[in-house]
Amino acid sequence: xxxxxxxxxxxxxxxxxxxxxxxxxxxxxxxxxxxxxxxxxxxxxxxxxxxxxxxxxxxxxxxxxxxxxxxxxxxxxxxxxxxxxxxxxxxxxxxxxxxxxxxxxxxxxxxxxxxxxxxxxxxxxxxxxxxxxxxxxxxxxxxxxxxxxxxxxxxxxxxxxxxxxxxxxxxxxxxxx
Amino acid sequence: xxxxxxxxxxxxxxxxxxxxxxxxxxxxxxxxxxxxxxxxxxxxxxxxxxxxxxxxxxxxxxxxxxxxxxxxxxxxxxxxxxxxxxxxxxxxxxxxxxxxxxxxxxxxxxxxxxxxxxxxxxxxxxxxxxxxxxxxxxxxxxxxxxxxxxxxxxxxxxxxxxxxxxxxxxxxxxxxxxxxxxxxxxxxxxxxxxxxxxxxxxxxxxxxxxxxxxxxxxxxxxxxxxxxxxxxxxxxxxxxxxxxxxxxxxxxxxxxxxxxxxxxxxxxxxxxxxxxxxxxxxxxxxxxxxxxxxxxxxxxxxxxxxxxxxxxxxxxxxxxxxxxxxxxxxxxxxxxxxxxxxxxxxxxxxxxxxxxxxxxxxxxxxxxxxxxxxxxxxxxxxxxxxxxxxxxxxxxxxxxxxxxxxxxxxxxxxxxxxxxxxxxxxxxxxxxxxxxxxxxxxxxxxxxxxxxxxxxxxxxxxxxxxxxxxxxxxxxxxxxx
Numbered sequence: 342x343x344x345x346x347x348x349x350x351x352x353x354x355x356x357x358x359x360x361x362x363x364x365x366x367x368x369x370x371x372x373x374x375x376x377x378x379x380x381x382x383x384x385x386x387x388x389x390x391x392x393x394x395x396x397x398x399x400x401x402x403x404x405x406x407x408x409x410x411x412x413x414x415x416x417x418x419x420x421x422x423x424x425x426x427x428x429x430x431x432x433x434x435x436x437x438x439x440x441x442x443x444x445x446x447x448x449x450x451x452x453x454x455x456x457x458x459x460x461x462x463x464x465x466x467x468x469x470x471x472x473x474x475x476x477x478x479x480x481x482x483x484x485x486x487x488x489x490x491x492x493x494x495x496x497x498x499x500x501x502x503x504x505x506x507x508x509x510x511x512x513x514x515x516x517x518x
Numbered sequence: 519x520x521x522x523x524x525x526x527x528x529x530x531x532x533x534x535x536x537x538x539x540x541x542x543x544x545x546x547x548x549x550x551x552x553x554x555x556x557x558x559x560x561x562x563x564x565x566x567x568x569x570x571x572x573x574x575x576x577x578x579x580x581x582x583x584x585x586x587x588x589x590x591x592x593x594x595x596x597x598x599x600x601x602x603x604x605x606x607x608x609x610x611x612x613x614x615x616x617x618x619x620x621x622x623x624x625x626x627x628x629x630x631x632x633x634x635x636x637x638x639x640x641x642x643x644x645x646x647x648x649x650x651x652x653x654x655x656x657x658x659x660x661x662x663x664x665x666x667x668x669x670x671x672x673x674x675x676x677x678x679x680x681x682x683x684x685x686x687x688x689x690x691x692x693x694x695x696x697x698x699x700x701x702x703x704x705x706x707x708x709x710x711x712x713x714x715x716x717x718x719x720x721x722x723x724x725x726x727x728x729x730x731x732x733x734x735x736x737x738x739x740x741x742x743x744x745x746x747x748x749x750x751x752x753x754x755x756x757x758x759x760x761x762x763x764x765x766x767x768x769x770x771x772x773x774x775x776x777x778x779x780x781x782x783x784x785x786x787x788x789x790x791x792x793x794x795x796x797x798x799x800x801x802x803x804x805x806x807x808x809x810x811x812x813x814x815x816x817x818x819x820x821x822x823x824x825x826x827x828x829x830x831x832x833x834x835x836x837x838x839x840x841x842x843x844x845x846x847x848x849x850x851x852x853x854x855x856x857x858x859x860x861x862x863x864x865x866x867x868x869x870x871x872x873x874x875x876x877x878x879x880x881x882x883x884x885x886x887x888x889x890x891x892x893x894x895x896x897x898x899x900x901x902x903x904x905x906x907x908x909x910x911x912x913x914x915x916x917x918x919x920x921x922x923x924x925x926x927x928x929x930x931x932x933x934x935x936x937x938x939x940x941x942x943x944x945x946x947x948x949x950x951x952x953x954x955x956x957x958x959x960x961x962x963x964x965x966x967x968x969x970x971x972x973x974x975x976x977x978x979x980x981x982x983x984x985x986x987x988x989x990x991x992x993x994x995x996x997x998x999x
Contacts, residue, residue, distance in 0.1 A: 375733050375735065376734040377734070378734065379962060379965055380705075380971060381738075381741050382737070382973065385737075386734065386738055389734060391735055396739050396742050397742060400743075400746050415677045418666060418677060419674075422674065423672075423673075423674060430678070434678055438677060440686065440764075441677055444686040444687050444690040444757070445686070445690075447690055448690045448693060448694065452697070454750075455743060457743070458701070458742070458743035462735070462736045462739055462740070464728040464729055465729050467729045480731065480732050481705065481708045481711075481731075482541055482544045482712065482713065483544065
């Protein structure tokens with residue numbers, strides 16, 4: 342029974358109950374934990390000790406790449422490859438190069454923001470063990486779930502399960518692999 | 519305490535009315551797509567819109583067959599209906615991004631229940647806008663020449679041209695709007711996936727929700743990405759209409775060559791866009807019984823934004839005339855006279871002032887602001903007015919410029935009109951499909967508006983604890999009786 346288990350999951354009715362339980366889980370020393378909610382809960386980051394993502398730095402790098410790509414392209418086209426001098430303006434006429442370079446900055450950072458977020462989240466993941474719990478379908482509707490994974494160093498089936506049952510959860514489930 | 523509560527209610531009115539729970543909002547919004555029978559009015563509306571969209575198909579086929587000579591566009595009015603309609607549509611799109619991005623950064627909670635369909639409106643409006651320049655090129659199958667790519671002809675686009683900036687701005691805007699709209703949809707599609715009974719729809723929603731499971735770590739990154747997207751969309755949306763205005767202001771035509779065009783155009787875009795959001799929101803909340811989610815407060819706020827942007831636009835009209843006079847340039851002053859009273863199109867100018875400048879003043883009064891019907895009528899008037907604004911700016915500037923021998927009149931051909939009406943049909947067909955297959959209101963964001971979404975529901979706990987103290991006090995006092 343206990344060897345093909347991905348983790349132990351508890352269901353809660355309100356966000357407050359889950360955040361309180363998450364604090365207790367963290368205080369008990371569990372680290373391989375996760376929470377599931379139908380909308381973003383800011384308090385859970387602190388309660389579970391989730392670190393700030395590196396995503397903003399990636400987006401910044403993406404934006405800089407976009408800017409340099411835009412300016413580089415314009416430089417290559419209008420200075421290096423084929424100069425067309427109109428109205429006595431210099432070949433590298435920076436003010437009129439700003440709009441395309443700016444749009445490229447935005448475009449690249451937007452792509453990194455969306456696909457970087459999905460990539461760091463490990464999505465798409467059509468299968469995940471938590472979906473094996475039938476009631477988990479409510480995680481995208483109204484219920485709140487907390488899980489301790491079996492890979493946690495402190496994990497012990499009987500002990501962890503009784504700990505989870507003591508958190509005031511609605512129900513506690515074994516999540517099968 | 520009663521007063522304090524009333525004041526709070528006045529300052530922060532509830533954005534979700536009625537006794538809703540997480541489950542009830544999910545079902546109410548999700549069931550429009552999943553469970554409820556497609557209502558009869560949907561078939562009527564979609565059928566009509568789709569029929570009208572055929573005009574667009576017909577016009578485009580004829581246009582590609584014969585060439586753009588079938589339009590009324592002539593010399594000197596070489597930019598006519600296509601660019602008028604392009605600017606009109608793209609301006610409408612701007613309200614969607616304003617609602618989803620700028621109001622998010624400003625922490626305006628009322629954006630939450632209108633952002634989804636406003637963003638959809640943006641996408642469809644940009645799709646309609648994009649058709650015009652592509653077909654105005656005359657050979658739309660070569661439209662990819664607009665993009666810089668290494669080619670055997672050895673030519674590059676001219677990056678110093680505002681028309682090139684437009685290509686970058688509009689294509690970036692379309693892409694980023696799509697990404698922004700889609701990333702907002704992912705958690706809601708997961709909700710639909712978990713609730714769908716139909717195998718086929720469950721499969722489709724599974725694919726498009728990428729296996730979203732609402733993990734706290736995912737939400738954390740999701741919110742960061744969403745906030746940063748809002749942050750970069752804000753300068754983007756302002757840049758797009760600024761660049762559209764550069765198409766005009768960088769040229770040297772009197773009436774176009776003005777430094778105040780970017781803010782003038784951006785304000786006008788938001789003005790027209792809010793009118794369109796109201797035109798969509800009012801029937802939507804009526805037909806789908808969503809008055810508890812798109813509340814009267816939402817409509818009043820949108821009315822106020824319309825009033826504010828309308829006043830900016832009216833100020834721009836006054837300044838435009840003043841600049842023409844104050845410039846001391848005989849060409850500028852002639853253009854103003856020609857536009858306002860001396861020329862053949864004076865009627866359209868005054869109709870524009872009536873629609874955009876005067877009618878909007880009604881919104882100063884509570885009676886009009888709080889009436890659904892009046893807001894709807896005013897939105898139609900403003901949409902017409904904003905279309906006239908582009909007509910006046912474009913046609914009256916071009917038809918009589920520096921050289922009197924090249925002056926001419928402009929009137930649209932029947933194909934100009936069918937193409938415009940056709941894009942209206944195309945827009946509404948897309949919108950009807952959106953209403954049918956995608957949740958029209960962001961479900962997960964509406965959940966966060968509910969009082970029970972607050973962890974330790976701060977204000978509420980406070981109020982209850984105050985009540986409790988009073989209650990205890992009553993019971994225990996006097997202590998020794």
